[in-house]
Amino acid sequence: MAHTVVMPQLGESVTEGTIGQWLKKVGDSVEEYESLLEVLTDKVNAEVPSPVAGTLSKILVEEGALVAVGTAICEIAVEGGADDGEKAAGESVEPTPAPSPAAAPAPSREPAAAKAGESDRGRYSPAVRRLAAENGIDPGALTGTGSGGRVTRNDVLKALEEGAATVKPAPSATSSRAVAEPAGMEIQGARAVIAEGDEVVPLSSVRSIIAQRMVRSKATVPHAWLMVEIDVTNLANLRNRTKAAFKAREGVSLTYLPFMLKSVTSALRKVPIINAQWNGDSIVMKKRINLGVAMDTERGLVVPVIRDADRLSIVGLAQATQDLAQRARAGRLTMDDLSQGTFTVDNTGAVGTMLTYPIINAPEVAIVTMEAVVRRPMVVDDMIAIRSMVNCCISFDHRVVDGADAARFLRELKRSLEAYGPDTEL
């Protein structure tokens, strides 16, 4: 018998994912828990394990397709009778909806208003899409009379006749789509000019997700920006004095990053509006402090998250960042590593920059960078002194955060980083 594998829920707030790569072909045999395919949600490839042992008999969704959680993605032929199916259905993966076309509503884990009987929810024929677009109506608002409650072309035509043309597109459309194409504006980006000899490289899935998210953030979030310079001479001395022993004791190198993360968490506690999220008609004050740390990998930018970073010591933060960095480079991050960030730190100093204007990782409301630590002549007590200086830049969502809040946050960050002394215990 065939066991249908559905798109799993890969994270708490994840409602859909892009099929990255099928790791098995039709006809391949798979073991239970063996990886079937890669799914791209957020900025990473997560592997989906097979819920049963058997033979991959049918691939229902091609690579590159975006599918909702709960959608059937492949079928696995399982040897033996119905017993296997029952056992399989008991696994964590959702059981297949009954095969009858008039079956009960599909599992409605999608937050979008799912109507009863919509097994083909959101899937419309080309004719329905065209008519709906031409007349500005939302096919999802119509009652389908086709098989399985499908909205047919005749349903749209009937609605038009009945004057439903005034129905506006539902505002409750999934947030990602609605935000990606703001307010019906269709501004086309400038097209590349391709000359002879130029190479055209197709977008990888990761690249296209990054592009989508950057455009969304820049197009919908009013970015504002501030910078402070911070004297980390004492911290530099502390680090220089302890780094060899630290490495020997903890097995990881002691960089400036864990100090930065530690200071960021304490500054976030003092200025909680920075650790918030924009929610359309409200602001969500996040209780936990989960720090995303931007990292460069061969596949592109990823932002793994250190959960409850405020509860970790310098040692804990150093180990957590090293672990995430290693797994990011190996492409082995899981969905859990990438979700639920509340604030992002970008260690741009690692690539030697002095000043950066980062793009906010929406729906977070701010992102802070730590630039390169450099020794510069500074005025200290009316004397010129050589000091180790670092710039920290913040981009913030001005809908939520005012300049004074952002400045207060940077002041707290500065105060905290400058408070380290050569004798601070790690």
Add this chain to the structure above:
Amino acid sequence: MAVKTFLEAIREGLRQELARDPRVIIYGEDVGVRGGVFRVTDGLQAEFGADRVMDSPLAEAAIVGTAIGAAVNGLRPIPEIQFADFIFPAINQIVQEAARMRYRSNNDFEVPIVIRAPFGGGVRGGLYHSQSVEAFFAHVPGMCVVIPSTPYDAKGLLAAAVDQPDPVLFLEHKALYRSVRAEVPEERYVIPLGKADRKREGRDVTVIGYGLMVGFALSAAQTLAEEGISLEVIDLRSIRPFDREAILESARKTGKVMIVHEDNKTGGFGAEISAVIAEEALFYLDAPIVRLTGPDVPAMGFSPPLEHAFMVTAEKIAEAARELARF
């Protein structure tokens, strides 16, 4: 106007062509003395003489090959392949020579031949007397493939085929020969190739077919009309050239298309129609295009249940169209 069977309409068409144009000759296996195994050419040898209606050796490559030579030298031969199943020995002559002669000779030579061949199943013909061969030839540029569905069309399309300066494969469904009767005008008339005939207007589903399938589709349409489902039936009449406009117009109108043929599904002519609709009318489609065809098996069985399982019938068309209408 006299009522004639499909077969009689073709015979009358052939007689008129022989009488009208001295360049027309007919030959094939048993077409002369015997008058053809189906009696299509019955009486023509007696009327026009053994010089113009003659029996040929049992050699299809030679039948078509000599017809090509005769055509290039000024005659207008109408060779007969006794059963379309036996056309394959002649495929080299038809595809390599006849269809490409105009191109190869830079327009100096042309091959105005009409190859008649009874085809199709449902007549207890078994493997060697039931095949549908149209897709092989519809693939070839330079060919025309004509498949009439009624006595009226058979006569009018035959006249057009004879007028056509390039090779025409004229496929006559055996099950139609004596089963359909209709009024056929006495005088010669021409139905242009590449013009489909909308046999029935409808709004819910378009059924596209040719040959024997057209009558089945009309009968299915009658059944479904009683259920409130309205089928539009398009008879292609020729599949090369075929009437793109008629297909697209109807597809855009109903948004649901079903193509029926008795030939196998894979690589059958339905695939071409389906592709054209997908290419040019995608945004009018309200359902996946449906192909209802013979199965992809090597041959039609001889036993009646196997033959029935293979054949596309009015009932099968009605069932599939009903499902498509409900989609």
